[in-house]
Amino acid sequence: VRKSQPAIVTIFGVTGDLTKRKLLPALFNLALDRHLPEQFLAIGVARRGDLETFRVDMREGIDQFSRRVPASQDSWNAFANKLDYLVGGFSDPTLYERLLVRIRQAEAEWGTKASRVFYMATPPEVFGTISDGLGAVGLGGDHDCDRIVVEKPFGTDLQSAKELQAQLLRTFQENQIYRIDHYLGKETVQNILALRFANTLFEPIWNRRYVDHVQITVAEAVGLEGRGGYYEGSGALRDMIQNHLLQILCLIGMEPPVSFDADEVRNKKAEVLRAVRRIALGEVRQYAVRGQYGATRETTGYRQEAGVQADSSVETYAALKLFIDNWRWQGVPFYLRTGKKLARRMSQVVISFRPVPHQAFPPDASEAFEENRLVIDIQPDERITMRFLAKEPGARMRLRAVNMEFCYDQAFSAPSREAYETLLQEVVEGNPTLFMRIDQQEAAWEIVAPILESWLGTPSTSFPNYAPESWGPEGADLLLAREGHRWFNNAVA
Numbered sequence: 408v409r410k411s412q413p414a415i416v417t418i419f420g421v422t423g424d425l426t427k428r429k430l431l432p433a434l435f436n437l438a439l440d441r442h443l444p445e446q447f448l449a450i451g452v453a454r455r456g457d458l459e460t461f462r463v464d465m466r467e468g469i470d471q472f473s474r475r476v477p478a479s480q481d482s483w484n485a486f487a488n489k490l491d492y493l494v495g496g497f498s499d500p501t502l503y504e505r506l507l508v509r510i511r512q513a514e515a516e517w518g519t520k521a522s523r524v525f526y527m528a529t530p531p532e533v534f535g536t537i538s539d540g541l542g543a544v545g546l547g548g549d550h551d552c553d554r555i556v557v558e559k560p561f562g563t564d565l566q567s568a569k570e571l572q573a574q575l576l577r578t579f580q581e582n583q584i585y586r587i588d589h590y591l592g593k594e595t596v597q598n599i600l601a602l603r604f605a606n607t608l609f610e611p612i613w614n615r616r617y618v619d620h621v622q623i624t625v626a627e628a629v630g631l632e633g634r635g636g637y638y639e640g641s642g643a644l645r646d647m648i649q650n651h652l653l654q655i656l657c658l659i660g661m662e663p664p665v666s667f668d669a670d671e672v673r674n675k676k677a678e679v680l681r682a683v684r685r686i687a688l689g690e691v692r693q694y695a696v697r698g699q700y701g702a703t704r705e706t707t708g709y710r711q712e713a714g715v716q717a718d719s720s721v722e723t724y725a726a727l728k729l730f731i732d733n734w735r736w737q738g739v740p741f742y743l744r745t746g747k748k749l750a751r752r753m754s755q756v757v758i759s760f761r762p763v764p765h766q767a768f769p770p771d772a773s774e775a776f777e778e779n780r781l782v783i784d785i786q787p788d789e790r791i792t793m794r795f796l797a798k799e800p801g802a803r804m805r806l807r808a809v810n811m812e813f814c815y816d817q818a819f820s821a822p823s824r825e826a827y828e829t830l831l832q833e834v835v836e837g838n839p840t841l842f843m844r845i846d847q848q849e850a851a852w853e854i855v856a857p858i859l860e861s862w863l864g865t866p867s868t869s870f871p872n873y874a875p876e877s878w879g880p881e882g883a884d885l886l887l888a889r890e891g892h893r894w895f896n897n898a899v900a
């Protein structure tokens with residue numbers, strides 16, 4: 408599909424937070440950068456509201472959340488003219504008939520067919536209903552031009568993911584289904600591919616012979632941000648590990664692709680998930696640790712948050728030890744951790760290399776010995792650091808770890824785009840490389856299934872077990888200590 412093909416993006420559930428904070432600011436910035444076709448229409452669909460209120464609301468959202476503020480009146484007016492609004496219940500068949508009429512009208516004006524994107528910014532319970540509604544009026548039937556974008560969660564476990572897939576397949580084919588994982592739209596996450604496959608330097612050492620272990624951390628300083636109701640049905644394992652962290656694991660662990668074809672990249676990523684060693688139900692304790700934050704004098708604990716049960720056993724922290732059973736990674740632990748209300752916001756991958764095979768320096772030279780590390784900071788820092796040993800200046804030979812750094816903001820003058828800008832542009836242009844294919848989605852559910860079953864089956868007796876602004880529960884330290892490792896809470900110092 409050529410970029411110049413007109414596009415119509417229909418957003419279902421447009422009154423929700425996602426549209427105001429992310430989707431509309433992203434579309435607006437794409438329009439400013441001329442990454443959207445001239446002939447473009449965004450239709451908001453919701454149970455109530457009207458076009459004028461929608462415009463006012465979206466303008467507010469852009470002023471508050473766009474990476475470029477304030478928006479000039481002219482650019483906003485031009486964009487606001489490309490917005491429309493439809494009111495209706497998602498199970499009301501006439502809604503889809505009206506949508507079809509509106510789409511046809513725009514296409515008739517433009518004199519050509521548009522690429523049509525249907526964005527599910529709704530609660531997951533209605534994904535299937537909307538997809539069926541579209542199918543009933545023939546929308547979705549054009550396998551080249553029609554696409555559906557599904558926000559996470561894609562199911563709540565393997566079984567429900569399969570059921571949702573079956574529902575979507577009644578209207579769409581797999582290559583029309585774009586499952587969003589917004590981490591894949593982040594510049595620093597995409598750069599993992601560039602780092603690995605555009606350079607000769609790293610690939611020869613990117614394996615079990617040189618890599619000792621890998622740590623993937625997505626730590627958040629924030630708590631629930633008013634999403635208690637959703638989070639009670641989710642927890643950290645489903646909210647973050649099943650998607651974001653496992654996707655990062657794929658990028659670190661995958662074999663070099665033959666090309667950057669969507670399916671080639673996705674095949675290589677799917678292979679990683681297939682190779683992740685499945686954890687037996689009885690062994691979950693050896694591989695996974697959960698945590699829940701408590702209260703302090705100043706802040707509420709998880710169990711006191713709005714929408715949360717007073718005896719909730721939902722985890723706000725999860726740490727996993729995984730192994731990838733293939734030639735490249737056999738025996739190398741991959742540690743994953745994520746949590747809310749942790750010491751600070753930090754998304755980071757650390758590749759920790761093996762020590763040198765022979766230590767020729769006298770003991771007093773290498774008192775400060777450290778293994779080499781490659782540290783990939785995804786956010787809020789956007790940088791890559793190589794940490795290695797150097798000789799301290801002076802008469803004697805003494806070794807000290809030093810850093811060699813690449814920082815995005817110093818190397819490039821343009822600020823990073825928002826993940827949703829990248830992802831929406833890819834959907835409009837019909838490139839599914841950055842989206843999760845169903846086999847990845849199912850494999851990811853399979854990996855977390857035993858942990859989920861074990862945790863849901865045995866409520867924790869030790870919750871809450873970590874303090875806000877800490878690095879999580881003690882059990883997570885033990886998980887690594889058993890292998891002679893420790894978490895790098897500050898990997899570059």
Ligand code: BG6
Nearest residue numbers: 559589590627646647651754786
């Ligand atoms: C979302 C989760 O997918 O990712 C949230 O549902 C989490 O709970 C968010 O806060 C983190 O995204 P980011 O881009 O702020 O790291």
